[in-house]
Amino acid sequence: xxxxxxxxxxxxxxxxxxxxxxxxxxxxxxxxxxxxxxxxxxxxxxxxxxxxxxxxxxxxxxxxxxxxxxxxxxxxxxxxxxxxxxxxxxxxxxxxxxxxxxxxxxxxxxxxxxxxxxxxxxxxxxxxxxxxxxxxxxxxxxxxxxxxxxxxxxxxxxxxxxxxxxxxxxxxxxxxxxxxxxxxxxxxxxxxxxxxxxxxxxxxxxxxxxxxxxxxxxxxxxxxxxxxxxxxxxxxxxxxxxxxxxxxxxxxxxxxxxxxxxxxxxxxxxxxxxxxxxxxxxxxxxxxxxxxxxxxxxxxxxxxxxxxxxxxxxxxxxxxxxxxxxxxxxxxxxxxxxxxxxxxxxxxxxxxxxxxxxxxxxxxxxxxxxxxxxxxxxxxxxxxxxxxxxxxxxxxxxxxxxxxxxxxxxxxxxxxxxxxxxxxxxxxxxxxxxxxxxxxxxxxxxxxxxxxxxxxxxxxxxxxxxxxxxxxxxxxxxxxxxxxxxxxxxxxxxxxxxxxxxxxxxxxxxxx
Amino acid sequence: xxxxxxxxxxxxxxxxxxxxxxxxxxxxxxxxxxxxxxxxxxxxxxxxxxxxxxxxxxxxxxxxxxxxxxxxxx
Numbered sequence: 190x191x192x193x194x195x196x197x198x199x200x201x202x203x204x205x206x207x208x209x210x211x212x213x214x215x216x217x218x219x220x221x222x223x224x225x226x227x228x229x230x231x232x233x234x235x236x237x238x239x240x241x242x243x244x245x246x247x248x249x250x251x252x253x254x255x256x257x258x259x260x261x262x263x264x265x266x267x268x269x270x271x272x273x274x275x276x277x278x279x280x281x282x283x284x285x286x287x288x289x290x291x292x293x294x295x296x297x298x299x300x301x302x303x304x305x306x307x308x309x310x311x312x313x314x315x316x317x318x319x320x321x322x323x324x325x326x327x328x329x330x331x332x333x334x335x336x337x338x339x340x341x342x343x344x345x346x347x348x349x350x351x352x353x354x355x356x357x358x359x360x361x362x363x364x365x366x367x368x369x370x371x372x373x374x375x376x377x378x379x380x381x382x383x384x385x386x387x388x389x390x391x392x393x394x395x396x397x398x399x400x401x402x403x404x405x406x407x408x409x410x411x412x413x414x415x416x417x418x419x420x421x422x423x424x425x426x427x428x429x430x431x432x433x434x435x436x437x438x439x440x441x442x443x444x445x446x447x448x449x450x451x452x453x454x455x456x457x458x459x460x461x462x463x464x465x466x467x468x469x470x471x472x473x474x475x476x477x478x479x480x481x482x483x484x485x486x487x488x489x490x491x492x493x494x495x496x497x498x499x500x501x502x503x504x505x506x507x508x509x510x511x512x513x514x515x516x517x518x519x520x521x522x523x524x525x526x527x528x529x530x531x532x533x534x535x536x537x538x539x540x541x542x543x544x545x546x547x548x549x550x551x552x553x554x555x556x557x558x559x560x561x562x563x564x565x566x567x568x569x570x571x572x573x574x575x576x577x578x579x580x581x582x583x584x585x586x587x588x589x590x591x592x593x594x595x596x597x598x599x600x601x602x603x604x605x606x607x608x609x610x611x612x613x614x615x616x617x618x619x620x621x622x623x624x625x626x627x628x629x630x631x632x633x634x635x636x637x638x639x640x641x642x643x644x645x646x647x648x649x650x651x652x653x654x655x656x657x658x659x660x661x662x663x664x665x666x667x668x669x670x671x672x673x674x675x676x677x678x679x680x681x682x683x684x685x686x687x688x689x690x691x692x693x694x695x696x697x698x699x700x701x
Numbered sequence: 702x703x704x705x706x707x708x709x710x711x712x713x714x715x716x717x718x719x720x721x722x723x724x725x726x727x728x729x730x731x732x733x734x735x736x737x738x739x740x741x742x743x744x745x746x747x748x749x750x751x752x753x754x755x756x757x758x759x760x761x762x763x764x765x766x767x768x769x770x771x772x773x774x775x
Contacts, residue, residue: 409747466739466740467739467740467741468740468741469740469741469742469743515740516743516745517710517745518710518711518742519711519737519738519740519742521738551738551740554711556712556765558765558766619738619739621739
């Protein structure tokens with residue numbers, strides 16, 4: 190080899206090695222001691238072994254004095270594979286200037302988003318960033334430069350996006366988490382507009398970091414986190430699992446796995462759902478007795494809990510499960526539950542995932558608190574979403590389905606097909622409340638008259654009354670729910686356009 | 702250790718207490734059963750920990766958002 194080239198190759202190797210050292214051994218050792226993976230280890234855990242192709246390894250910060258100390262400019266990015274399917278990934282490196290956003294790494298992310306969208310692959314954001322790089326951004330020129338892409342934050346869901354919030358997330362990592370279809374938050378990580386310190390300085394009062402941005406806030410109160418993980422590794426595994434249910438891009442159907450040889454036998458369903466009207470039960474146990482093995486992957490399980498949403502498989506096919514949970518608020522949907530269902534419908538509709546709805550609800554939760562949270566608007570948002578959805582929708586009424594919630598959960602022509610269990614009870618409202626409203630009568634006033642009126646108001650609400658007027662297409666043995674759903678999904682899969690829907694919800698916001 | 706309040710998600714009557722102060726509880730254990738809308742509704746523990754106090758008695762009426770119990774997190 191010519192001497193000149195040997196020198197050049199040495200330099201290339203030296204620069205590459207330096208870039209892979211990230212923020213230096215001391216910072217990396219501190220992370221390891223705290224049980225946290227570094228930006229590159231996270232990529233290695235997320236992707237199939239050896240599949241990472243880095244893009245922008247030798248990029249650095251623009252100011253000359255920072256170039257030697259900003260490997261990859263604090264955001265490691267590139268392409269790789271998950272379960273042998275292509276993905277793009279950005280992993281924020283907090284050891285390099287707090288993974289702050291600056292001119293070069295903004296170009297890297299813009300490039301990755303553009304190429305991943307064009308090629309048709311999901312994007313994974315591994316979040317941990319301190320926000321915009323100060324002082325680089327402290328002037329008008331950099332502000333004008335930063336806003337030069339008018340589509341930077343516009344989601345059309347051409348491909349799935351997933352975010353793992355794995356450390357302090359402010360600025361960029363927060364924005365991309367909010368725009369993602371799936372957000373998993375590691376306990377101890379934070380997600381906020383800006384840090385407690387910056388926020389405290391800005392508003393002139395002390396802010397409790399946990400209250401501002403912790404996992405509990407986002408899993409239980411805001412619903413911005415779809416899942417919570419104990420460790421980096423668990424969070425990354427959840428990203429892999431989430432993507433396994435979805436197509437790589439919106440131009441194809443979700444991947445279909447071979448149907449398992451045996452599903453749950455369904456016998457347990459008869460014991461899980463009590464016959465007594467006043468008894469509640471846990472719908473999650475019902476779901477487990479219907480879907481393939483342990484395929485149920487809940488989304489936002491700690492938010493709006495009267496509704497259950499999650500991805501699962503039925504006979505190997507990806508499905509979105511929407512259900513009410515009588516265990517929580519008797520299954521009455523509050524505004525949070527409506528928002529949760531609406532955002533889930535947007536996900537399913539955007540990526541061609543058929544929807545299965547399991548219904549046992551007395552209706553919407555009424556009360557002052559609900560009205561303060563715009564319950565009517567959330568109910569109509571959910572209804573609007575359901576009617577926009579063009580994926581197959583199959584619903585099953587287990588027990589109660591009352592009032593407007595009957596329609597919001599697929600009643601009438603809002604599903605392609607509806608089945609009722611023999612225990613189904615469909616009406617406008619609970620007969621006891623109906624009696625009080627119409628006759629102005631309370632039971633304690635005149636029990637005999639009240640009970641007689643209740644008996645009258647309870648007539649004509651059975652599964653057979655619904656079947657008689659073709660309000661449901663079938664009344665099924667609960668034990669056959671799984672086989673019924675598999676067959677119904679097969680019937681209603683659109684043959685045209687390879688089973689792809691219209692995706693009318695693709696530009697629906699990821700949070701609203 | 703951090704303490705959190707377990708609040709009622711619904712207005713109703715306390716029908717039955719199922720756990721006592723001092724008990725160690727797991728996430729989703731039923732702490733008590735409320736009666737509302739003619740249904741028996743369990744109050745599920747939000748997190749694993751130790752029950753420090755129960756602030757209601759059987760037969761009490763409770764309003765939405767009322768603190769029912771205090772939990773010390775593990």
